[in-house]
Amino acid sequence: MPRTPEQHRAMRAATRERVRTAAIRLFCRRGYAGVDMRAIAAEAGISTGSIYRHFATKDELYDDLVAEAATGLRALARSFTDTDLVVEPLRGFVEVFLADLSRDTGAVEFYLLMNQVFASGVEAGPERGAAVEDLLRAHREVTGAVVTLIERGRGRGLTRPAPAAELATCFFATLGGLAMTRSALGEAFVAPSVATVTGALLVEETTV
Numbered sequence: 001m002p003r004t005p006e007q008h009r010a011m012r013a014a015t016r017e018r019v020r021t022a023a024i025r026l027f028c029r030r031g032y033a034g035v036d037m038r039a040i041a042a043e044a045g046i047s048t049g050s051i052y053r054h055f056a057t058k059d060e061l062y063d064d065l066v067a068e069a070a071t072g073l074r075a076l077a078r079s080f081t082d083t084d085l086v087v088e089p090l091r092g093f094v095e096v097f098l099a100d101l102s103r104d105t106g107a108v109e110f111y112l113l114m115n116q117v118f119a120s121g122v123e124a125g126p127e128r129g130a131a132v133e134d135l136l137r138a139h140r141e142v143t144g145a146v147v148t149l150i151e152r153g154r155g156r157g158l159t160r161p162a163p164a165a166e167l168a169t170c171f172f173a174t175l176g177g178l179a180m181t182r183s184a185l186g187e188a189f190v191a192p193s194v195a196t197v198t199g200a201l202l203v204e205e206t207t208v
Helices: 005-030 037-044 058-081 087-103 107-127 130-154 164-188 194-198
Strands: none
Touching: 005 037, 005 058, 005 107, 037 058, 058 087, 058 107, 058 130, 087 107, 087 130, 087 164, 087 194, 107 130, 107 164, 130 164, 164 194
């Protein structure tokens, strides 16, 4: 029986996602320069010709991944700013982050890859591409959102008295360090509790 258009679209979407997952894995392990489209296709289990039906170039594929990260950062920033709550959105995000690390669904490699992109983008300066430039803007936006959240909480006695920008920097550095440790230790990784991670920012664990 011939496939329906819906089935064709579903198969195409599934293959595209396999390509993206393979690219994340290889970019994370080998770096951008150490990967070509042939290697990504092999990792995804498809022919080299097939990969070009989804992405015309390696740059296009890379930029697609970076754009996804920027979109995610902006959504996270909104979750911190589109509310008067302080503890609840912060704890909710950390809970999801730790769950992603524990499940090992590829999220760890994606986090690490985006850390690499961020670092290389800062180093590249004006030579960085538009997608990476947008990721850096999104990172500044989410950092600013956390700073605002900390300052909002301080007025209610919920967040620690250190400068908000310093606390935000430590918070994101902690998340990056956890992702690196999870990658290095594998199943031996012992995830901290949500309260342990948010304790660097929050005076006490109270939902307000």
